[in-house]
Amino acid sequence: MSVTFNTDVLSIILYFLRYNKQTLYSCLFVNRLWCQLTIPILWRDPWTFFYRIENNSPPSIPTQPLKLINTYLSLLPIESIIELQKNGINVPIHSIEPSFNYPMYLRGLDLNYLYKSIIRWIYDKYNEKLSIHPLQKAVSRLKKFGKKVTGRDDSIETIDDEDKLKNEQILLIYSKLLSFFFKESPKLSLIRIKPKKNDIMFSNLINSNEAKKCLSYLTGLECVDDHKMEETYAHLALSNTNIYQIMIHGYQNTKSLANLLSVQKKLQKLYFVNINNISPYVYWTTPGVGLELQKKAHFIIKLKLEGSCGFLELLKDFINLEEFSLRCVHKNSCNDRIPLKAPTLRNLKKLEFEYEHKYEINFIANLIRNTRQLTKIIIKGSRISDPNNCNLLLDSIKNYCLQLKICSIPISIINPRLISLLESCKNIQRLSLFSIPSENQININYCDNFLVQILESEPVSLHTLELINCSFSVEVWEKFLEAQYISKKSISYLWMKHNFQPSEEFLKNCSTYKRLGMLKTFENINLYRACLSPKFYLRID
Structure with a gap:
């Protein structure tokens, strides 16, 4: 039917x-x-599906970017294709028109990713051409060898000429595709810009009428506070006043970026990336980008910091904040930049901390105490400087987060009060427990009581459970899985090999439980989620 x-x-x-x-x-x-x-x-924002692109990736990996560029090039107007072919760029002309005009659906544009994808496309075509003619390639090498023997080596000049030609071809494709996007897309909602030489060309292109019209609908901007981008930001400031989310890399205090921020009327979401070598208060009070953001702090409802721990000092200025995320992958500790007193954020609903360096649970616990509406708490990272305060964290959550639905927290005590947590926060749907064992707990089943307390509390709403670095006895683990399998809960077991290694017997049982459908997954993770999570990047809402 x-x-x-x-x-x-x-x-x-x-x-x-x-x-x-x-x-x-x-x-x-x-x-x-x-x-x-x-x-x-x-096709609204195709770059998000393969956002990370590494220059040293094996040739087999970047097939998706190549296909993307191939598709866009095949849709170019015939006159643009002919121009590309005249410049030595092999763009096939299809006899059958594509079923869809994909650029028409484009709403998000990533300039850096576009440029890198074109580079890969050019070099892939160049390597493909060489592989088609192996005899010519061998002859060329023999000629170069002969010139070296006779002292007439001009290989350096040849390489320079080849690289120059490739760069010219890359920039030509880049300009043709950008012009095509501005013409075909009725509006771009989001643009990601990085300061590369190709973005100078972008600065010239956005002065066209088609680009101005297309970019006038811009609501999201990921950019770099760099003086090379002065002209770009000056152009955007003339036609854009409705940007409501912005991600800023760096802190050169670009005047035109400050002007662009000053005219925005709807800014609500703010992201800082790698702003860590400047005093937050200096940044916040010096005329320029920081000061313009400080003026709009009370309008911000979502704040994300990546590698910018020092900006915790400014949290108190974001009085209407609803979501806060901090992700710091720096190896060195930033604890000297963490404020002693946690701010009061009454409207906060979602809180996320992901650390690779040492951090203090006490600050996070006090921050939670100063809230009343949290529905999501994510705390990730094993290098806790005050593990004894994990109990304080549990108390703060159970007393002040009665509407909590998603919870990921570290546990470092033998008998944590999980029952009281689950009884107070009855709406928890997803729970992740990360055990931080002390030296005398490594070889004993000190986490069995985790499972016993969860079984006794019988949380009705809980449907997903993740257990990390936990040591269980096989008997208690099997009893727990059988009970959770009946209630259809999804269970995952993970561990960090450099901190903890389950026994062979336990892992064999896990393999059996997974085959039976009692366990979703079990695996070793080299680093905790702070290292596995993708970097922050803007998305189209």
């Missing part, structure tokens, strides 16, 4: 899957309607 969906309802369902590429790709093949509704979602 076929099932039909209301088109509007189906569109909403697919939209909520916008960051799940595999699922969306499967939806393309259901039928024509599903395909027509899925394509605009897949």
